[in-house]
Amino acid sequence: xxxxxxxxxxxFMEMPACEIQYSPHLCQGILPVNELRMNVRRxxxxxxxxxxxxxxxxxxxxxxxFLCRDNSSKTNIQDLLxxxxxxxxxxxxxxxEVLYVIKRFDLLRKYLHTPKAVVENLLKSCSTISFSYRSxxxxxxxxxxxxxxxxxxxLLKDHMRSGGKLKNKTFLTLATELExxxxxxxxxxxxxxxxxxxxxxxxxxxxxxxxxxxxxxDRYNNxxxxxxxxQRVINVPPIPGEAINFHKDSVPVQETGxxxxxREEERYVVRKETMGFCLxxxxxxxxxxxxxxxxxxxxxxVMIHRYCIIEQLESILKDVANMExxxxxxxxxxxxxxxxxDDSIFCTDSSSPGFSLDRIKYFFTGKSCPRLVGKPKxxxxxNYIAQGDKDLxxxxxADGPTTVCANRPPNIPVEADIFWSHCKVEEIYLQxxxxxxxxxxxxxxxxxxxxxxxxxxxxxxxxxxxxxxxxDKKEECIIYQQHTLTKKLFFCPx
Numbered sequence: 001x002x003x004x005x006x007x008x009x010x011x012f013m014e015m016p017a018c019e020i021q022y023s024p025h026l027c028q029g030i031l032p033v034n035e036l037r038m039n040v041r042r043x044x045x046x047x048x049x050x051x052x053x054x055x056x057x058x059x060x061x062x063x064x065x066f067l068c069r070d071n072s073s074k075t076n077i078q079d080l081l082x083x084x085x086x087x088x089x090x091x092x093x094x095x096x097e098v099l100y101v102i103k104r105f106d107l108l109r110k111y112l113h114t115p116k117a118v119v120e121n122l123l124k125s126c127s128t129i130s131f132s133y134r135s136x137x138x139x140x141x142x143x144x145x146x147x148x149x150x151x152x153x154x155l156l157k158d159h160m161r162s163g164g165k166l167k168n169k170t171f172l173t174l175a176t177e178l179e180x181x182x183x184x185x186x187x188x189x190x191x192x193x194x195x196x197x198x199x200x201x202x203x204x205x206x207x208x209x210x211x212x213x214x215x216x217x218d219r220y221n222n223x224x225x226x227x228x229x230x231q232r233v234i235n236v237p238p239i240p241g242e243a244i245n246f247h248k249d250s251v252p253v254q255e256t257g258x259x260x261x262x263r264e265e266e267r268y269v270v271r272k273e274t275m276g277f278c279l280x281x282x283x284x285x286x287x288x289x290x291x292x293x294x295x296x297x298x299x300x301x302v303m304i305h306r307y308c309i310i311e312q313l314e315s316i317l318k319d320v321a322n323m324e325x326x327x328x329x330x331x332x333x334x335x336x337x338x339x340x341x342d343d344s345i346f347c348t349d350s351s352s353p354g355f356s357l358d359r360i361k362y363f364f365t366g367k368s369c370p371r372l373v374g375k376p377k378x379x380x381x382x383n384y385i386a387q388g389d390k391d392l393x394x395x396x397x398a399d400g401p402t403t404v405c406a407n408r409p410p411n412i413p414v415e416a417d418i419f420w421s422h423c424k425v426e427e428i429y430l431q432x433x434x435x436x437x438x439x440x441x442x443x444x445x446x447x448x449x450x451x452x453x454x455x456x457x458x459x460x461x462x463x464x465x466x467x468x469x470x471x472d473k474k475e476e477c478i479i480y481q482q483h484t485l486t487k488k489l490f491f492c493p494x
Contacts, residue, residue: 158366
């Protein structure tokens, strides 16, 4: 018995009664969940809370506020720590779990005398949907580089009331603004997942995928006021060692009532009677009629302009972007056929520096065209490059496939809900077949006219098949594809 007392550290013998008592059974996971929770969550003294608060940096303070925002709006960290400690808030977690999430294991040992393994066992048994979700976002915040955050803010700015101008430029501030607009919550993470994909943070995207794959049906109460009965979301059991340790101008309409998961989270809403609006600008003269028939058969309203000069092109784009009828359509399509160079189109101008491809899309971003916010905006560009253009020659591989599909074409900035397909082909092919539609649009129309394909394949799958067909034809053309779509787009009614 005396030997047992000799091996107990002095600080355990002097520990105040209110502080956490350590038991070796906690680390082994032997204690029942309720007893485990009671052992870990016993309160600490006010002086200890003050010391803990003094050792936290600003990022850690922000993370704690974010973890508690479903239950508290207190801004003073000491007040918040006190509420967490004494249980005055209806929190499903305590001080130990908070320190664990922000990875202050040193404070766990120093002030709570609790190894992180103890807290891990507790979280395996009784973590909640809110805590797991918020821990996921805190973990993502810790691993984002400053350049990643800048890219995310730029990518999502059209979704936010502030247009991306955040008071505090942090990921958790960004997440909070998206939550306020009901764009993300535990059951609605596709937008964030796709955005991480677009900035090439696949490691963080995979964290979200794993979170979703371990989900169970449950309800989640949004602190911003959407009734919990109207939010069908998920309950996530924590993943040992990983569940918490993760290294547009207009305001969207909030969902009301129960929603179908695939319809709301995986597919853009497309209705037969309001399928979309299609603008066709054909400065060559071969493709407009074919494309008009294709999109009219899909129940699109079609507008055609032929043989434009650059000044007319800019006027057309502005006028179309300002059309009120976009509010009644579910998809916007812009098709441009013209001669040009690598990054511009010439229209019918004989002497001109060209119209930059960068500018075309900007007419239809959230700021320029708020009626299209949240709707898919598709751009198909056929660009005939003068024979001997160095840019085209350099991009073709002498011994490889002559059709190239790239994730991000040069000079086309990232925006939300955009699909960009840019086909470049040498002008000689236009001269060889001056009255025939282009290979690119001929097979695109063929694929879109196939009823079964439209039902079974979404746009990205259709475009992949188009790439394959063009490649097999051995025509020297390059197809660039870039997209920031957040859902699957089917050319058939939901």
